[in-house]
Amino acid sequence: METPKTVLLGKTLNEIQHITQNLGMPKFAAKQIVSWLYEKKVVSIDEMTNLSLKHREMLKGSYEIGASAPVEAMRSVDGTVKYLFRTPTGNFVEAVYIPDEDRATLCVSSQVGCKMNCKFCMTGKQGFTANLTANQILNQIYSIPERDTLTNLVFMGMGEPFDNLDEVLKVLEILTSDYGYHWSPKRITVSSVGLKKGLERFLNESDCHLAISMHTPFPSQRKELMPAERAFSITEIVDILRNYDFSKQRRLSFEYIVFKDVNDSLVYAKEIVKLLRGIDCRINLIRFHAIPNVNLEGTDMETMVAFRDYLTQHGVFATIRASRGEDIFAACGMLSTAKQQKEKGVTL
Structure with a gap:
């Protein structure tokens, strides 16, 4: 059974910084991610185009945006x-x-x-x-x-x-x-x-x-x-x-x-x-x-x-x-x- 991914939406900057640090991403990546989440309001990690492809794939391995439309x-x-x-x-x-x-x-x-x-x-x-x-x-x-x-x-x-x-x-x-x-x-x-x-x-x-x-x-x-x-x-x-x-x-x-x-x-x-x-x-x-x-x-x-x-x-x-x-x-x-x-x- 596939392990559920952790959602990024609802994370504070401090929490995102911990995530990027644990993944070995550069310090500035956390601010890039929160900008995509809360300013640009993306629905997928693939849209975070100022992150390198390697870092996007790394992020997608364990995380997702976590937005869901009303039913x-x-x-x-x-x-x-x-x-x-x-x-x-x-x-x-x-x-x-x-x-x-x-x-x-x-x-x-x-x-x-x-x-x-x-x-x-x-x-x-x-x-x-x-x-x-x-x-x-x-x-x-x-x-x-x-x-x-x-x-x-x-x-x-x-x-x-x-x-x-x-x-x-x-x-x-x-x-x-x-x-x-x-x-x-x-x-x-x-x-x-x-x-x-x-x-x-x-x-x-x-x-x-x-x-x-x-x-x-x-x-x-x-x-x-x-x-x-x-x-x-x-x-x-x-x-x-x-x-x-x-x-x-x-x-x-x-x-x-x-x-x-x-x-x-x-x-x-x-x-x-x-x-x-x-x-x-x-x-x-x-x-x-x-x-x-x-x-x-x-x-x-x-x-x-x-x-x-x-x-x-x-x-x-x-x-x-x-x-x-x-x-x-x-x-x-x-x-x-x-x-x-x-x-x-x-x-x-």
Whole structure:
């Protein structure tokens, strides 16, 4: 049986330097390889034409690019595209391309499934299967047709990024480094329920924007919606963030899915104002997309507008995120779950 080759996509410059050194290639070869990977975005080692034929053949003996195209794409009437990728172990993850006037955002996944089991999230209903590698995360960007038009990236797809932080940080390095994509950290937002060790490490090791999933300011209710609250409370998260110096280079936001008759009254808005007092941040209000077997509903736009206006009038800048792709399994995890269950002969 042929030994699987090691993938190059998702390797940092330091890792590529180790590879070239072990193969006896000249020192400058590592920078040539990362240039082919992250600037020219080649799909085969044969395309790396400034490497000698001998070195290309040497590299091909044990390595490959490791890019794989999506297996399915669902296109919305509003231009949103949901891409489905198959992992080498036969699981599925999603990436969502969202065009909006002069912005083109890609939402990427960091895990197959998720351990957090938030009540309102389809991905959590899958349970946790595996962490994605840096290769599998970066491939979601590398292998879509719109890759060169992207203006923003959000880690808000399947999985909890702070639960796979080593691989996420490696991808962030590649995206923001001079040898990689040359992206400004201000183009990237990482979203988390707020795992303590991951949060502190992310704040110290990355300059990218941060989004925390709040969904209610009351810890007792947040435990019901988000079991992770039991390990690390929203009040503890806010205390850490209050003591962190957020410069103009980094934006802090809180994600707040608005559920009908659950967290949409002004009582909640007033508590958010109290909780976030003194922190430079924003609230993103999100309309809920229904998922099977969950007794939660989205609230009406009039209520969301009143909620937004109260927050903004009381010093917490708030926005209402436009709903996109509602006709193509809009909720995160829906498409991958449907595909997985179809292959097993199960109906969603």
